[in-house]
Amino acid sequence: MEDPEKTEVVLLACGSFNPITNMHLRLFELARDYMNGTGKYRVIKGIISPVGDAYKKKGLISAHHRVIMAELATKHSSWVEVDSWESLQKEWTETEKVLRHHQEKLEAGGCDRQQDSPVLERPGRKRKWAEQRPEVSQKKSLEPRTKGVPEVKLLCGADILESFGVPNLWKSEDIAKIVGDYGLVCVTRVGNDAQKFIYESDVLWKHRANIHLVNEWITNDISSTKIRRALRRGQSIRYLVPDLVGEYIEKHSLYSPESEERNVGVVLAPLQRNTADINSNPTA
Amino acid sequence: MKSRVPVVLLACGSFNPITNMHLRLFEVARDHLHQTGMYQVIGGIISPVNDNYKKKDLAAAHHRVAMVRLALQMSNWIRVDTWECEQAQWMETVKVLRHHHHQLLRSLSPEEGLDQGTAVSPVPAAAPELKFLCGADLLKTFQTPNLWKDEHIQEIVEKFGLVCVGRAGHDPKEYIMGSPILRRYQHNIHLVREPVQNEISATYIRSALGQGQSVKYLLPDAVIAYIKNHNLYSRDSPGKGNGTRNSGAETGQGGPATAPLSSP
Numbered sequence: 001m002e003d004p005e006k007t008e009v010v011l012l013a014c015g016s017f018n019p020i021t022n023m024h025l026r027l028f029e030l031a032r033d034y035m036n037g038t039g040k041y042r043v044i045k046g047i048i049s050p051v052g053d054a055y056k057k058k059g060l061i062s063a064h065h066r067v068i069m070a071e072l073a074t075k076h077s078s079w080v081e082v083d084s085w086e087s088l089q090k091e092w093t094e095t096e097k098v099l100r101h102h103q104e105k106l107e108a109g110g111c112d113r114q115q116d117s118p119v120l121e122r123p124g125r126k127r128k129w130a131e132q133r134p135e136v137s138q139k140k141s142l143e144p145r146t147k148g149v150p151e152v153k154l155l156c157g158a159d160i161l162e163s164f165g166v167p168n169l170w171k172s173e174d175i176a177k178i179v180g181d182y183g184l185v186c187v188t189r190v191g192n193d194a195q196k197f198i199y200e201s202d203v204l205w206k207h208r209a210n211i212h213l214v215n216e217w218i219t220n221d222i223s224s225t226k227i228r229r230a231l232r233r234g235q236s237i238r239y240l241v242p243d244l245v246g247e248y249i250e251k252h253s254l255y256s257p258e259s260e261e262r263n264v265g266v267v268l269a270p271l272q273r274n275t276a277d278i279n280s281n282p283t284a
Numbered sequence: 285m286k287s288r289v290p291v292v293l294l295a296c297g298s299f300n301p302i303t304n305m306h307l308r309l310f311e312v313a314r315d316h317l318h319q320t321g322m323y324q325v326i327g328g329i330i331s332p333v334n335d336n337y338k339k340k341d342l343a344a345a346h347h348r349v350a351m352v353r354l355a356l357q358m359s360n361w362i363r364v365d366t367w368e369c370e371q372a373q374w375m376e377t378v379k380v381l382r383h384h385h386h387q388l389l390r391s392l393s394p395e396e397g398l399d400q401g402t403a404v405s406p407v408p409a410a411a412p413e414l415k416f417l418c419g420a421d422l423l424k425t426f427q428t429p430n431l432w433k434d435e436h437i438q439e440i441v442e443k444f445g446l447v448c449v450g451r452a453g454h455d456p457k458e459y460i461m462g463s464p465i466l467r468r469y470q471h472n473i474h475l476v477r478e479p480v481q482n483e484i485s486a487t488y489i490r491s492a493l494g495q496g497q498s499v500k501y502l503l504p505d506a507v508i509a510y511i512k513n514h515n516l517y518s519r520d521s522p523g524k525g526n527g528t529r530n531s532g533a534e535t536g537q538g539g540p541a542t543a544p545l546s547s548p
Contacts, residue, residue, distance in 0.1 A: 022304070022501040029498035076505055218488055218502070219452060221481035230479070236311035239304040240480060242501075243358055 006042045008150035009035055011185060012102055014086065014095050015156075016057055016224065017050045017066050019249060020073045021241050023222035024048070028080050031155050031185045034214040044150055046080035047102065054092040055269050059228060059260040063087035065252065072244035092269035095154065096174040099182050103152045153212075154178055158188040161211075162197055164204070168274040172203070179207035187214045231255040288324040290392075290412040291317060293447060294384050296368070296377050298339055298486065299332045299348050301511060302355045303503045305484040306330070310362050313417050313447045316476040326412070328362035329384060336374040341490060343516050345369040354506040377416070378436040381444050385414040415445040415474075420454035423473075426463060434465060441469035449476045452483055493517040 011031055017024060028046040035041040050066045051057075063084075070082040086098050154160075161184070164175050178184065188194045194213050198204040204211060222240045230237050232255065237246055249255065267275075293313055299306060310328045317323040332348045333339075342348075345366075352364040368380050392412055423446070426437050440446065448456050456475050460466040466473065484502050492499050494517060499508060511517060 025501040029500050033497045077500075218485070219481050219483040223480075226480050235315045238311045239307045240482075 006040060008148075009041045009043045010045045010047060010102065010106065010150050010152045011035075011043060011155040012047045012049060012099060012152050013155040014049050014098055015051060016055070016060055017048065017070050018057070018060055018224050019066065019227060019241060019245060019254070020048070020070045021222045021224055021227055022239075023220045025073060025077075025080070025242070026216075026220060027155055027157065027187050028077075030187050030214050030216060031212075032079075035185060035212065038212075044079070046077075046155070048074065048080065048082045049086045049098055049102075050082070050084070052087045052089050052092055054090065056092070056263045056266045056272075057268060058263045058266075060263060061254055061259050065248075065254055069245045069248055072248055073242045075244060092273070094171070094174055094270070096171075096177050099152055099154060099178065103182065106150050106152065151183065153183040153185050155185045156187070158186060158194045158197075161186050161188075161194055161204075164201070165197070168271050168278070169268075170270070171274060171277075176203050176207075179204060179210050183207075183210040183212070185212045185214060187216050189216050189219060228255045228260060232257055232260065287410055288322060289410045290326045291323045292327040292329060292384070292388055292412065292414050293325060293417040294329045294331060294381060294414055295417040296331045296380055297333060298337070298342060299330065299352055300339070300342055300486050301348065301489060301503060301507060301517070302330070302352045303484045303486055303489055304501075305482050307355060307359075307362075307504075308478070308480075308482055309417055309419065309449050312449055312476055312478050313474075314361075316474060317447065320474075325361070328359075328417075330356070330362065330364045331368045331380055331384070332364070332366075334369045334371055334374045336372075338374075341517075347510075347514060347516055351507045351510055354510055355504045357504075357506060376433070376436055378439050381414060381416060381440060385444065388412055388414050413445060415447050416440055417447045417449075419449050420451045420456040420459070423448050423456050423459045423466075424454060426466065427459065437463075438465050438469070441466060441472050445472040445474070447474045447476060450478050452481055490517045494519045 011028060013024065013027065015024070032043040032046070035043050048070045050063060050070055051060075053060065053063050067082060067084045067087055074080045074082060083102070085101060086093055164170055186194060198208055198211060227237050227240060230240075231249065237249075241249075293310060295306065295309060297306070314325040314328070317325050330352050332345060332352060333342075335342065335345045349364055349366050349369065356362050356364060365384070367383060368375065389412070426432055450456060460470050460473060489499050489502060493511065
């Protein structure tokens with residue numbers, strides 16, 4: 001039953017998902033409960049968008065595997081799905097562009113045709129795999145939101161919020177667009193500094209109504225870094241990642257000391273790009 | 285080369301309901317013991333407490349057992365045991381240990397053969413050991429006056445041994461040093477650090493369920509489905525206490541021993 005008073009929301013999580021863990025999946029659950037609980041929103045979908053290989057993060061294994069693991073992880077979710085558009089782009093794509101891509105799809109009435117993934121067949125679930133068009137939208141600004149169209153919001157942990165402060169990691173105009181045009185749903189541990197961080201940033205403060213802080217009562221420290229470390233040391237990751245993901249990792253021997261050395265010495269794509277922009281345009 | 289000592293890990297508790305944290309205890313304990321080079325973990329047992337323990341909001345034993353069974357569907361080395369909850373009365377932990385130790389020796393004796401599906405030869409060179417698996421919060425309860433009999437504590441650490449997994453806010457070394465009995469048998473207490481802090485408490489789970497919130501990914505899907513199908517832990521479940529969230533420590537309950545695995 002549709003409630004015309006409520007704004008429909010799609011939660012989009014960007015990240016390495018290297019690998020996806022139960023903590024990532026919990027973010028969606030907590031965020032949905034919270035947003036629905038405000039009485040103003042109805043969360044209709046969750047999207048996991050793994051970053052492309054061109055991000056060049058240390059230890060980042062091939063997008064192909066990361067997408068499949070995310071699909072296995074969400075196999076039994078009724079509302080969270082995986083989108084591979086970002087991962088298929090040749091160049092690294094700023095988060096703001098990914099948000100824009102998904103918002104524009106929704107504006108265009110964008111329920112996809114169901115497509116069978118070449119790897120996992122799932123009638124009745126939306127899957128986007130080989131048929132993605134690898135273009136980046138050319139629009140410069142977001143058209144006024146069509147009434148009744150769901151709003152895409154960026155779902156993240158407090159670490160992303162705080163990463164806004166890392167020099168050259170984010171373009172300041174992107175941060176403004178993310179919180180101004182879309183909105184943030186940020187899951188944080190109790191007692192963490194998110195509120196302070198918002199207070200100390202003029203742009204975040206300006207759009208604080210659009211930043212939803214969700215309390216994570218259970219300390220949940222299942223980071224992908226720790227998962228990879230445990231795997232290198234032959235330790236169990238059972239019950240920290242969905243069983244299907246654990247089996248996939250084992251079957252393909254995905255994480256090793258060698259895989260952890262990938263991209264060592266390579267500059268992270270956003271740092272590379274934003275520094276280059278400054279260097280080529282010193283007055284910016 | 286000295287052969288490894290075969291070990292079975294036994295965890296007692298309310299399991300009200302079982303969570304991924306409970307299941308993790310077994311995994312990290314097994315890894316730890318294996319990495320000492322001295323042990324071979326050949327099995328794990330989850331023993332849900334008897335209904336007569338009378339802990340607040342304790343769901344009926346047959347439900348708690350069913351949920352553990354579902355949680356262990358995909359595990360090839362941990363099983364649920366109903367002996368403790370089938371007894372007419374609540375019984376002290378040490379008695380449960382004695383029972384299972386006896387069963388273990390019987391099952392591995394030459395006449396009975398070995399039916400564990402493990403890599404250990406049917407007649408192990410070293411006698412198998414049953415070790416009590418718990419969180420650091422349980423170790424702390426040894427200090428509570430009149431909660432445990434001293435001779436039971438001693439028997440647990442002397443005859444069986446403890447595998448104790450760390451929890452935030454607890455310093456197990458301090459508990460050991462603060463107790464003469466534990467100090468004396470500290471060689472038989474294995475302290476396991478859990479590098480991935482994971483504070484899923486069954487208390488939180490029950491509270492979240494009571495408020496209609498999601499607990500997905502905190503416990504196995506099959507257990508969540510069971511809870512929904514049988515209307516356990518909802519605000520209007522029979523025998524449910526008040527539904528406010530317990531944000532921290534659970535008040536000490538009456539009864540000669542607690543089952544802190546299910547405490548926050």
